Amino acid sequence: MKADRLSAGLIQALLLLNALFMLTPIAVMGLSAFKTNAELFASPMALPEAFSLDNLRTIFRETSFLLYLGNSVLITAASVAVLLVFATMASYAMARYAFRGRETLLLLFLAGLMVPLKLAIIPLFVQLDWLGLIDSRPGLVLVYVAMGLPSAIFILTGFLRALPGELEEAARIEGASEARVLWQIMLPLARPALIIAGIQNAVPIWNDFFFPLVFLTTDRLKTLPQGLTVFMGEFNTDWGVLFAGLTLSALPITLCYILLSKQFIAGLTQGAVK
Template sequence: MKNFDEWIKNGFIQALLALNALLMLYPLFVMVLSSFKTNAEIFTSPFALPQAFSFGNLQKVWDQTNFIRYMLNSLGVTVASILLILIFGTMAAYAIARYEFKLGGTVLMFFISGMTVPLKLAIIPLFIQLETLHLVDTYAGLVLVYVAMGLPSAVFIMTGFLRTLPRELEESARIDGASELLIMLRIMLPLARPAMVIVAIQNAVPIWNDFFFPLILITSDNLKTLPQGLTVFIGEFTTDWGVMFTGLTLAALPLTLLYIVLSKQFIAGITQGAVK
């Protein structure tokens, strides 16, 4: 009887997970199918298979926009932002988690408080400040904004994970004569790799998909990121939805591949955090 109850319970959980997967994946499936359709097909049969798998929309994306330029811009901004978030976030979290000092709790609360205030509420003073520093319409200004947005959550996640690592590792390394920098780089950070992957993916998705800050801070066409650049297909009276869906499909590919490559590390970070 107990085995039967467990079977029912597991079956119910698997059914819920399958339903959730369907709800998450079906819109993506429709988006990919729509990238092969014309506007007429999208409006007449939005959920049906395309009459012909034509690559005409892909040709329009290639010919009518600087798609490669927009893709490279988004890639550069995202990679630079993630690297800076990981470097500064990990350094701050390591100091808070592994060293005891009087204001450690206050510093951690300072970073956590940054998670409660949306940066978009301060867009006017932020724009004025960046304009004063001549950082409007530059990659540097956009990257600094994203780093400021990502640091609070990065410090919060990394601090919690680093605190779970045993202190005996550090003590043994100190006895062997290792410097503090060597202990951090060679011993502690490799163990914290799953948490770093979580931080990277958690920040890469909103940065890659962000439309708001590039719209406000970037005006030059050659500096536009991918979400901003794809708006060229949105007209005042008509929108070429087939081409738009093609652009969105191509834009989703890099993050999808990133998650596939780092999925083991991502799942390991979640499960280790849950167990610990």
């Protein structure tokens, strides 16, 4: 039908326009990283003339980029690991065992989903200070763990509840301890849910700026988004370096996203779709 083809054409045009809008800034960022300042100011849209690596060299030699990157990896990995361990333990108990107050406890955990922890930043700050955890990695990690627990428990209890009981029973009959059943039988089965819960928390933690801004002041401890504000200030007028810094900062998560786009999309939209 003619009308159908017309509307299909219109829709393709809309998608193409949108893709252009989404990709142009990223392309400009990536290409500008290889340009000299003179090129950048003269023709911001043109391709780089010589693909100079000077800007990237400056980032690695004159800024703490690698240090910030390392800090971000460390904090994200530690937070997600601790979070998944704590969440799995609690979810397993609430999903597979009968005990009094189970539903109430689960509801209390899930109530955490409604709490905007950012607004409790002042008492959190005072408390971390009191615990001697201000300006330290463990303090930040514990805050992230607390922030992520409700959503991780939500995903994991739902998943663990739905698992069939036969394997578990068979293992018990053979004399396996409760810990062994959890570790060797149930955990491998829960992998898909663990991946979703992991990504759902890893991305916001990796990208977070607010909590490090408040909690970390020592330059040596700063994370990548925070470090970015440091060298964006330092190289204020050196646009080639600025673009190189942005490109390098965006690279790790962009690569992960391209490799695992399905899991990223599922993980990040999960909470909202259910």
